[in-house]
Structures are given as structure tokens and as C-alpha cells.
Amino acid sequence: MAKKDYYEILGVSKNATESEIKKAYKRLAMKYHPDKNQDNKAEAEAKFKEVKEAYEILTDEQKKAAYDQYGHAAFEQGFGAGAGGFGGFGGGSAFDDIFSDFFGGGRGRGGHGPSRGADLQYNITLTLEEAAAGVKKEIKVPTWVSCDTCHGQGTEKASDVVTCDTCHGAGVVQMRQGFFAVQQECPTCHGRGKVVKNPCKKCHGEGRIQKTKTLSVTIPAGVDTGNRIRLSGEGEAGLNGAPAGDLYVQVQVRSHAIFERDGSNLHCEIPINIALASLGGEVEVPTLNGKVSLTIPAETQTGKMFRLRGKGIKSLRGSAMGDLYCHVVVETPVNLTNKQKELLKELSESFKADKSSKHSPKEKSFFDKVKKFFG
């Protein structure tokens, strides 16, 4: 079911200021407050929730940016879920939803010392068809993963992980610089607060090993060059069981032989011959979902544009479909047979005989202007 636009819910414009948004929220929250709607409590409560959600998204800078770019898709659960066979090491949350980048998913970022794994970037190139319809892609990413022998702990026995003597488990040490006490990352345990006594043989105590991961990425319909999909926790595993970094899948959409893309709209050229352009008729035009028939009216000129509604690309935000614009190009015939040349000569003679020039309105007005110019 299509969700209502957040701006619409609050009754504000897309470029409303924060204070306008707050004002609208206050007014609606009062209106739908369950205490004030004893008669239709359920309905009011649902409205109230809707309003509250819209308000919370639109007053959070990051969430608002995500919503403006991707619409409700930015917050849909299960976006990017369904990674084939990659059970979450270190807590099971292998996949957050794709765009959780924008609203801080479950895993706190930055709060974990320095040994958090590095983020990775994977560049993926899609055909226009794939980008338009959405696609599931398997990708192979060389990375560091948590060691399966020691489960990322760097040692096989839990008792071999002991509190760091240098910092007594704090992960930081106090250094004195002149009058000031400065906190620094503990040089012994690198901020973990713990050290490993008998390092794991497989990963030499690092808690991670190099491996090429195969991941399945769900690319939502409507993506375009420059869009980035974040797979939370699929970057490099951290040292000694520290959290993994994230994997960013950077999208690049290949140019297409027929269609040119402009956001969610498509453009294509439709060459037609002079006979069809003059007399009118039907042509088959390509769309991303197969051919459709287009009626060319009689006396169609080069440059005429026909819009096929809804034959473009689904927009990433919301379910709106773009359009397909067909640009007519009238083509001069080539490789003519003698018979065809004869026919054209005959046509030309008949144009000459008909002195009014009414068959070429543009040509007539052009020569009129030329005459005036020199006259």
C-alpha cells in the first residue's frame, strides 16, 4: 500500500522551514490527540501516529535528506535483506536496511574504539533495465572476516582474554601535558581494554582472516548513477572482535543504446520516413517493457515529441512512474531505386506546378524572410 507523503500529512510544502514544520505538527497533534477525540479514538490515534512519524522524520536533518532523496524507501525494513547465507557474526545483525546509513541503525558508529573494521566500497555497474526494475546481484568482495576458529576473540579460550594491565580495562590512559591531563588511547590494548594471552593460531590473535565474501545485494528499482547502498557491518571485520565496518555499494548505470535517461524520464529518437511523416500511420516504439504502438498523425514534422505516460522509470522515492518521450526524426530516404526516384521526381514536379508553396509552410516563411532581409 502506498504510504502518504510526509509533507502532505503535515500539510506543508517541500521547502517548508523547520519552524513551519513544527507549527504544523503542533496544530495537528492537538487536533488528533486521543484525549480530544473520545468518540473516534482509534482513527484519531492512527492519524496522530502518522503526524508524529512525519514530524520526526522531517525535523531530523539526516532523515529528512534521506526521505527527500529516496522517499519512504529510505525507511523500509527489509531493504537489502536476504543476503544469501551470510549469518551475522558478532551479534547476528549482518544486514541492517540499506539506507540505515541515514538514520543510524542499531550498531553505534564511532563509539567503538579505533579497531573497528574499515569501510569498503564496491562499484557495481548496472544496465538501464536492471536499474529501472531493481535487481538482486551477487557480489564478491575480498575482505577481512571474523576468524571462525576463535570467533573473533583472537584466542580459543575465553579465559585467555584478560584485562589490560596498562589501562586496567579502561582502553584509555591519562597523559600529562603541562597543566592538562589528556586522555589517549591505550598503546598496549589499542583501546580495547583487554589483551590476548595465547593468540589463536589461525588468525595470529587478530581475530580476523582474509577471505572473499559473496554477498547478495538487493538493488531497489529506480536507482541511478551516484546512488550508494550501505550494507551495515559487511565491511572489514575489526581487530580482535571489534565491530566490522560497512560496505558501500556504489551504483553506476551504463548508458543505453536506445534510451537516454533524465531522472525518472526516458527519451528516445523515433526515425520515420517522409511518406509516414506526411500521411500518418502507426509505428512500433520500444519501451523498457516491450514494444508499444504509437500513432503518428499526418503532417508530422521532425522534432515533434510524443509523451508516453508511465513508460519511464519508477522513481526511487514513492511509486510514481516517469514518462517516455519519443522525439520524431523525419529521415531523408537513401539508396533509392530508379522507380522510387521517378516517384519522387513526379512528386517534386507536382510541388512546382502547385505555385502556392502550401506544402512546405516552413520553407515558404523562410524564403519570405530572406526576401525581406535583402529587400
Ligand SMILES: [Zn+2]
Ligand atoms: Zn582466530
Ligand SMILES: [Zn+2]
Ligand atoms: Zn590497555
